[in-house]
Amino acid sequence: MRSASKWRLAWRNRDYYVLLIPGLLFLLLFKYTPLYGVLIAFQDFNIFEGIRGSEWVGLEQFHKLIQSDEFGRVFMNTLLISVYKIVLLFPVPVFIALVLNEVRLMFFKRTIQTIIYLPHFLSWVIISGLFVTILSTSGGLVNNIIQWFGGEPVSFFVSNDYFRSVVVFTAGWKESGWNAIVFIAAIAGIDQEQYEAASIDGAGRIRRMLHISLPGILPTVVLMFILRLGSVLDAGTEQILTMYNPVVYETADVIGTFVYRIGLGKMDYSFSTAVGLFNSVVGFILIVSGNYISRKLLKRGIW
Amino acid sequence: MTKRTKGDMLLDIFVYLFLITLGVMMLLPLVNVLSKSVSEEWAITSGKVGILPVGFQLDTLRQVISSSMFIRAFGVSVVVTVAGTLISILMTALTAYPLSKRNLPGISFFMVLFIFTMLFSGGLIPNYLLMRQLHLINNLWVLILPGMISVFNMLVIKSYYESLPEALEESARIDGAKTYTILFRIILPLSMPVIATIALFYAVGYWNDYFGPMIYINDTALKTLQLYLQDVVMDASAANAVNKSVDDLMNMSPEGIRAATVVASTVPILFVYPFLQKYFIKGVLIGSVKG
Numbered sequence: 001m002r003s004a005s006k007w008r009l010a011w012r013n014r015d016y017y018v019l020l021i022p023g024l025l026f027l028l029l030f031k032y033t034p035l036y037g038v039l040i041a042f043q044d045f046n047i048f049e050g051i052r053g054s055e056w057v058g059l060e061q062f063h064k065l066i067q068s069d070e071f072g073r074v075f076m077n078t079l080l081i082s083v084y085k086i087v088l089l090f091p092v093p094v095f096i097a098l099v100l101n102e103v104r105l106m107f108f109k110r111t112i113q114t115i116i117y118l119p120h121f122l123s124w125v126i127i128s129g130l131f132v133t134i135l136s137t138s139g140g141l142v143n144n145i146i147q148w149f150g151g152e153p154v155s156f157f158v159s160n161d162y163f164r165s166v167v168v169f170t171a172g173w174k175e176s177g178w179n180a181i182v183f184i185a186a187i188a189g190i191d192q193e194q195y196e197a198a199s200i201d202g203a204g205r206i207r208r209m210l211h212i213s214l215p216g217i218l219p220t221v222v223l224m225f226i227l228r229l230g231s232v233l234d235a236g237t238e239q240i241l242t243m244y245n246p247v248v249y250e251t252a253d254v255i256g257t258f259v260y261r262i263g264l265g266k267m268d269y270s271f272s273t274a275v276g277l278f279n280s281v282v283g284f285i286l287i288v289s290g291n292y293i294s295r296k297l298l299k300r301g302i303w
Numbered sequence: 304m305t306k307r308t309k310g311d312m313l314l315d316i317f318v319y320l321f322l323i324t325l326g327v328m329m330l331l332p333l334v335n336v337l338s339k340s341v342s343e344e345w346a347i348t349s350g351k352v353g354i355l356p357v358g359f360q361l362d363t364l365r366q367v368i369s370s371s372m373f374i375r376a377f378g379v380s381v382v383v384t385v386a387g388t389l390i391s392i393l394m395t396a397l398t399a400y401p402l403s404k405r406n407l408p409g410i411s412f413f414m415v416l417f418i419f420t421m422l423f424s425g426g427l428i429p430n431y432l433l434m435r436q437l438h439l440i441n442n443l444w445v446l447i448l449p450g451m452i453s454v455f456n457m458l459v460i461k462s463y464y465e466s467l468p469e470a471l472e473e474s475a476r477i478d479g480a481k482t483y484t485i486l487f488r489i490i491l492p493l494s495m496p497v498i499a500t501i502a503l504f505y506a507v508g509y510w511n512d513y514f515g516p517m518i519y520i521n522d523t524a525l526k527t528l529q530l531y532l533q534d535v536v537m538d539a540s541a542a543n544a545v546n547k548s549v550d551d552l553m554n555m556s557p558e559g560i561r562a563a564t565v566v567a568s569t570v571p572i573l574f575v576y577p578f579l580q581k582y583f584i585k586g587v588l589i590g591s592v593k594g
Contacts (some may be wrong), residue, residue, distance in 0.1 A: 010408045015482035016401035018415060023398030023452060030433075030449045031420040037429025047432075096325070102318045114580060115326045119573050123511030125529045129536040130332040131567035133339060138558065139350025141335050177329065204310045242533060262517060263428045276426025284423045301358045303418055 061274035071258070071275065078254040081235040084168045086228060092176045094221055097183035098213055102205060116177025124174075128242040131170055132157060163248040169245075171236055182224060183217050190216040219298050226294045227302065230287035233279055251265040255279050331570070339562035340364055347558045367563040375524065376531035376566075378445065380510060383527065387447040387509040391456075392502045396494070399457045400486055421454045427518070434519055436491035445519040446512065446527070453508075456501045463497040464490060503579050510572070528568055535564045 010017070034050075041061055043054040065071050096116070105110040119127070134141045135156040143153040156162045194212050203211065237256025244252040253261070255275065263272030295301040328552030334354055341345055351357045367373055401407065401416055424430075430449070439445035467490065475485050491498070513529040520526065 005424060006408045013404070013407055013482075016404055016407055016410075017323055019397055019486075020401045024413070024416070026394065026451055027420060028418060030451075031424070034425030034429035034433050035423075037432055038425050040428070040432075043575055045429070049317050099318050099321055102314060103322065108322075110321075112322045114463070115329050118573075118576065119329055121461055121507050121511075121576060122569065123513060123529055123532075125511075125513050125532045125536065129532065129561060130336050132352050132536055133336050133558070133562055135334045135564070136558065139352065141331070144353070173329070173332075177325075178367070190565060195309045204511075205314050206310050209314075241517070242355050242513060242537075245537070259427050264431065269432070271340075273426060273428040276428060280423055282424055287422055 038273060038277055040270050041277045043270055045270040045273075047269065057270075059177045061270050062278070065274055065278065072245060073250070074253050074258040078233055078256075080234045081164055081167055081240075081252075081254060083169055083215040084164065085235070086232070088168055089172045089176065090225060090228060092172060093179035094183050094217070096176060096180040097187055097217070098209055100180070100184060100207065101187050101213060106175045113177075116180070118177075119174045120178035122174070124239045127170055127174055127239075131166065131243075135166070154170060156241065158245065158247045158249055160251045163244070163252050167236065167243065167252065169241060171239060183220060186217040186220040187213055219300065223294050224299055225298055227287070230290040231283065233283050237264055269293060310348045315559050336562045336565050339559065340566040342559070343548040344556045344559055347562070348556055350553045363559045363563040364567065367560060371526075372526075372531060373567065376526050379525060380528040383443055383446050384506055384509040387450070388502055390447060391451050391453070391505045391509075392498060393500065395453070395457045395505075396460055396491060396498055397462060397486075398452060400490065402457070403461045405465075417454050417457065431518060440519055440576045441522040441524060441525060443520075446509070446515050450508070450515070451504070456504060460494065460497055460501060463494055467544070468495060499579070507572070532564055532568050536561055 039051055039053065042056060042058060043051070043055045044057050044060075047052070072211070100109060100112065104113070122130075135143065135154075137143055137155050139155045142156075147153060154162060156166050190212065194216075195208055198208050198212055233255055235254040237254065237260070240252055240254055240257050241260070244257070256279075259272050259276045259279070262268050262275065291301040291303065331354070335352070338354065338356040339352050340355040340363060341359055341361060342352045343360060344363075345355035346352050402410060402417070404410060434440055434445050434449070440450070471489060471493075472485055475489055478487070511529065512527070513533065516527045516530050518532075520530065
């Protein structure tokens with residue numbers, strides 16, 4: 001009886017399901033079909049034979065992956081760059097949001113917001129171009145300043161000592177302002193009466209910032225942090241691809257760029273897919289458990 | 304109002320100093336490259352160009368934007384961005400609608416199907432092989448079709464639909480309107496702020512995409528602006544010489560050309576950005592506060 005009424009409800013609303021068809025076809029073709037292609041990680045894939053004709057090798061590609069020195073290095077690079085980005089860059093947007101909230105001059109606030117959101121809309125290629133220009137050894141602004149203070153010019157883009165710093169700094173430059181939006185919204189959601197009550201009790205603005213604004217956005221901060229940890233294996237593939245060169249592979253090659261170089265560069269499809277699958281599985285576990293923790297702790301999650 | 308304490312004053316000084324420094328840091332690279340693009344060549348190579356241009360000439364910029372490669376790449380990017388944004392926004396706004404009807408039988412299962420793809424993907428090679436099989440390599444459709452729906456954007460639109468009052472649809476239904484009429488006549492017009500925001504995100508995404516074209520496009524005639532720009536930027540820095548891809552500019556300094564190309568490719572975004580700012584901030588707040 002109940003299931004019959006369910007069918008009737010569905011039939012009465014068939015228009016909705018019809019609307020869903022294009023989206024589902026898209027999913028099937030472009031999202032779920034590649035999942036079938038993951039099988040080649042367990043094969044010695046031959047492009048002429050296809051998945052059905054290629055030889056199955058079980059976990060051989062994964063053995064190769066664990067034993068490969070190169071993969072070990074790439075994995076460490078990924079973790080290092082990602083952890084630097086989290087430690088150094090995660091607090092910045094929170095801080096920006098707190099500081100912006102103290103600005104009373106609306107015109108000033110709007111102007112600053114307009115400026116700090118802007119880099120988010122520039123492509124990585126453009127940002128590489130900007131920083132190649134500003135960090136250039138032949139007349140770049142930064143090296144001019146270094147030389148003015150009597151230092152030696154630094155070739156930031158071809159130095160294994162500096163490349164990671166360039167990656168982390170430019171990532172901060174691009175996204176810090178934009179990432180502050182979530183926290184700005186969270187501050188806007190804090191009950192204004194709390195501020196009024198606190199100032200009647202004699203709390204100065206610094207105290208109100210530390211004891212009302214900061215705790216007020218803490219759940220959002222924790223949620224964003226947990227989600228950020230979920231993408232720890234994504235150190236910024238497109239960014240690094242536009243910036244690096246063979247000289248700095250040693251410190252800059254991350255999983256994403258490695259998959260590209262091995263897969264499409266050296267045509268080692270199976271090995272590259274195995275690396276990619278490893279990446280996807282670890283990422284999946286991290287995100288799902290991060291969301292689980294966030295639901296337990298904060299009663300909030302992305303789904 | 305309470306009295307301003309010394310601490311409050313110090314805070315004010317710190318706040319303004321910090322934000323001004325931040326703003327300058329964001330603008331400096333842009334100002335520097337803009338100055339380089341219009342400075343005299345000798346000034347660039349001898350490192351005299353800081354914030355203000357040294358001398359003034361528009362020849363480099365003019366040559367860059369009249370180079371046949373630049374024009375072609377720019378055109379390809381415009382076509383992909385316009386077509387891609389239209390298709391994406393239509394697909395996303397339509398798909399989000401049924402998914403916003405939480406009481407429909409089976410709809411939560413379809414939601415799971417969509418969300419799963421946010422968390423797990425086949426990876427580079429399976430995707431590449433699929434595009435090859437579909438004969439989409441070196442076809443501009445490959446830059447549009449696989450990214451038609453961003454599930455994240457769809458969730459933002461969906462949560463906006465859910466925030467619209469239900470009574471609106473009910474009264475339309477009583478007046479005899481069918482699902483499609485309600486969607487196109489009532490829901491979509493009311494959702495314009497969020498749809499405009501998401502359209503902007505899609506447009507920026509298509510315009511800025513580098514990874515997609517790099518993998519799937521190797522036909523020179525189909526190069527997008529980002530691919531062309533990368534050639535200029537990296538060849539000029541690594542080999543310190545201008546590559547054949549900018550053959551019409553052989554007689555100019557690579558530094559100046561690089562700066563001018565970066566400027567010419569940035570201008571479209573700088574131009575659109577202020578007009579859309581108000582929209583996207585509103586839209587983002589709608590999306591993030593709810594989620």
